[in-house]
Amino acid sequence: xxxTLFSKIPFEVSHPIALIESYCFQNxxxxxxxxxxxxxxxDVNKIGARISYELLQQCKxxxxxxxxxxxxxxxxxxxxxxxxxxxxxxxxxxxxxxxxGLLKLPKIGFSKATKxxxxxxxxxxxxxxxxxxxxxxxxxxDWNENKADQxxxxxxxxxxxxxxxxxxxxxxxxxxKNN
Numbered sequence: 674x675x676x677t678l679f680s681k682i683p684f685e686v687s688h689p690i691a692l693i694e695s696y697c698f699q700n701x702x703x704x705x706x707x708x709x710x711x712x713x714x715x716d717v718n719k720i721g722a723r724i725s726y727e728l729l730q731q732c733k734x735x736x737x738x739x740x741x742x743x744x745x746x747x748x749x750x751x752x753x754x755x756x757x758x759x760x761x762x763x764x765x766x767x768x769x770x771x772x773x774g775l776l777k778l779p780k781i782g783f784s785k786a787t788k789x790x791x792x793x794x795x796x797x798x799x800x801x802x803x804x805x806x807x808x809x810x811x812x813x814x815d816w817n818e819n820k821a822d823q824x825x826x827x828x829x830x831x832x833x834x835x836x837x838x839x840x841x842x843x844x845x846x847x848x849x850k851n852n
Contacts, residue, residue, distance in 0.1 A: 717792040720800070722785050728778060732789055735774040742766055745794050752797060753833055761826055768822035776818055783818045799828060 714733050718724060724732065739745065744752070744763040752760065767790075775786040783806060790798040801824060809824050810816055816823055832838055 712792055712795075714789065714792060717785075717789050720788055720792065722788045724780070724785065724789075728780060731778050732775060732781070735771060735778070736789065736793060738774060739767070739771045739790070739793070742770065745797060748796050749832075753829060760829065761822075764825045764829070765822045768825070772821045773819070776821075783821055783824075786821075799825075801825075801828065 714729055714736060717729070742763070744767050747755075747763075752763075755763075771790065772783070772786050775781050775789060776783065781789075784800075784802050787799060787801045791800045806824070809827070813823065813827075
């Protein structure tokens, strides 16, 4: 199956587990199989974040800043239909007001920050683990966590590329049949 990663490099996926895992969080797939209902920030440890109770309390304080962000009023499809300028503004607001605050906490990197945000807002925030960040760094050598908005902008743009969402839907169908 073909995908285009971060709007630049088309590639075949032969063993797509990590890619599927990442992208399915932005598809209906994950919400269909996610058993967590009333999400609490502590649930981030159920997806492998391994954050201490004390640090989670600090994260809660930063996450409070996200509650009024316009980005979270959208589902993925409506968000992707926004014009580019508006979509980028929402992503930059998220980065400036929340992600950078999380990154200032000890032992919180971008991967954990996206897991925390995904736990609270699974329909709109992807988890971007280290392997995906490493791939992005190969394409955009000057990227670092201080520019978290860049990877998110490219991530959402990637979902708009012809064929990517369709292929994810095909994968969802196959995985659903396999339960």
